Amino acid sequence: MDLRGLGLLYNAAVRFIDESVEKGFGDKIAICYRDELIHYNELQEKVNQTGNMLRELGYKLEDRLLMVCHDTPEFIYSFFGAIKIGAVPIPVNTMMKPSDYEYFLNNSRAKGLIIHEDIWEKIEVYKERFCFLKDIIIIPDSESEQSGTHLNFLQLMNRASKKLDAAMTNKDDQAFWLFSSGSTGNPKGVIHLQHDMEYAFSTYAKKILHISEEDRCLSASKLFFAYGLGGGMYFPLGAGASTVLVKERATPEAMFQAIETYKPTIFFGVPTLYGAMIDYVSRTGKQFDLSSLRVCVSAGEALPKAFYRKWKEMYNVDILDGIGSTEALHIFLSNRIGDVKAGSSGKVVPGYEAKIVDEMGRELPPNEMGDLLIRGDSIAHGYWNLHEQNKKKFVGEWLHTGDKYYKDEEGYFWYCGRSDDMLKVGGIWVSPVEVENCLLQHENVLEAAVVSVQNENNLVIPKAYVVLKDRTPSKEMEDELKNFVKQQLAHYKYPRIIEFIDELPKTATGKIQRFKLRELLKSNSAQ
Incomplete structure (x- = not known):
């Protein structure tokens, strides 16, 4: 544009x-x-x-x-x-x-x-x-x-x-900032310019969602997130449409009630919420009228195929899975209405360019995994006061997303994981360093390392490996540590699984080797 x-x-x-x-x-x-x-x-x-x-x-x-x-x-x-x-x-x-x-x-x-x-x-x-x-x-x-x-x-x-x-x-003036978590554990101030919302609206909202003044939007993702800021605010306002605001936490009950009450036409959710809503219906047997919805959107983490298929079966409406970022402001890869390849992040949103490169920056052919880079005019001006990270993340017109992807012959993009140790839990970034530092404050913890693990629906949850100080591992100690983290950090950051271990793998300089713990997870799951 x-x-x-x-x-x-x-x-x-x-x-x-x-x-x-x-x-x-x-x-x-x-x-x-x-x-x-x-x-x-x-x-x-x-x-x-x-x-x-x-x-x-x-x-x-x-x-x-x-x-x-x-x-x-x-x-x-x-x-x-x-x-x-x-x-x-x-x-x-x-x-x-x-x-x-x-x-x-x-x-x-x-x-x-x-x-x-x-x-x-x-x-x-x-x-x-x-x-x-x-x-x-x-x-x-x-x-x-x-x-x-x-x-x-x-x-x-x-x-x-x-x-x-x-x-x-x-x-090109500064308009607003959003904070995005980083691998160091310290959030980064992402500087967005006056025209960035206009660009995201004119590309994704108009060309993928086909939003119009007749629409009414409901975003489960809160407005302080880049994803929610678009879906719950400037997308509907830019089209002369309406938005539904829900102050309370986005539980399945709250979202079903809001959909039935306000009759939105576009619903913005995250995979964990869709899974929880499907499970809520299955457990309670309650039925809800979602006939007002013409399209649903998912972002934050990869949407499991099973969630897409079950939602489509239950409500006969597509969930368009895609990927965006705080730095890019909103979604730049997405499935389309009537063109959904379940499990993929879809194709490039018109107005953006994407490429997958190797460690030398060379573009890779189809079906080879590499680093995802994107280009488009909603990309942030940069990070506040982070010179070295700016040089690595924003290279000319291209944004290094930090995501590993491959693209198939038809142009669909497939998510393969993160390039760093960051975890995305329920669509929200979590720094393993922050959770580890919290666990280390507990009087009985000697060492801790946090990695991601996939649950039965292939969604990411945090798992902590913990070395105790002269204490015998027990279920009671596991529960105590989980509650300790919940009290110190935001609730969504606590490790869902804790495994006690005698020693953590480290480099010669004493740095924890999380990749070895991930390899251990893979070998255990393969057995």
Whole structure:
């Protein structure tokens, strides 16, 4: 897509909010949230009020604001309100531990924090350690509630003007950041530009999903993820369609209820959720009406063939499996409506290019496994303050995805694993180093190594190999260690399996050789 015709000035909030009103969608529903129906006219006013609120607090071009927000309308108001004044919103995971938010705030040097009240209550004890933070803006549970000594988002927003002129930004200005985990265990700030959402919308949403103003989207993936940000926000808003927001955790019950209540036409899920929904129906015998859906999407990890076939059998709707990344913003390989090869990641999304190369950078022929590289104009500007990693990840126009793939003769891409030790659990990246460091804090653990293992549905779960200090391995100790990790880290990171071992394989310099543990897993499974 040629974005040069957009002119000197370009602001993503104008494109995704104001232009929908100008096109005549003002009286159309933009957001469904619980019993609220928010129309485009009201959405535009709330975005403008949020932008004015931030301007009145002193925020200017390129000032950064960390967002720790549930999937509520305030997320969208904050995100686009900040972008409209040229500030840079940084949505982050709401499921993290307090120390993680200390890292996000200090690493990004954000001046402002927009945060839901229930999350702030958990991290307030750390506030003296937030080195650059100026304003704490609390989103309370209701408009009548006070925010103590901090700023009340709803009260300040409602007092602000509903008219707002966009900042003089252009298509290559910073628009927002997202944090992506890395093999070192420290999340990386991924810098996205004003035009990136437009490009992802015009390629994947328009050319693969054929999204239109008649659609209604529901994303189980939360808005702070790149995948959810598209499916749950800027895809529907870019088309003049509607989005359904669900604040609660995406359980099978919650998703079935949301589909029956709001009648979405496009559903964005992850493989573990599809499997859990299929299992829920099988266990309970309950039947659900999913006839409103015209297409389902899956990303985050490879979708098992069995899940695709069972879902298709149950609801007669395709799940389009694909792959994207935080760095690329959204999906760049995907199956198509009416063209699904179960188990594959599909073909290249129009507007992107992909190639598979060997360790020397030479492109490989069909059916040979190598490193997947992609090219397209939604790829991030780079990582924040990570010079060496930028040189390795962003090479000219190409992004090294870190994934191993092969392409068959028909152009379908097949996932073979990661190039590093990162795990993707339930569609969310998990660093083995972080889990290992947590286990090592337990008084009875001498050494630990975490690798991925596939469950009965070929989905990735973390497995920990643990060397104990003078303790006899037992089921009780295994449960104790699992609970210990759950208390220290986000729940999804805990090892589902723990195997006690006498000694971990190491290099001559003492570095743990995870690849040998993976080889051990393969040899055990082959027996």
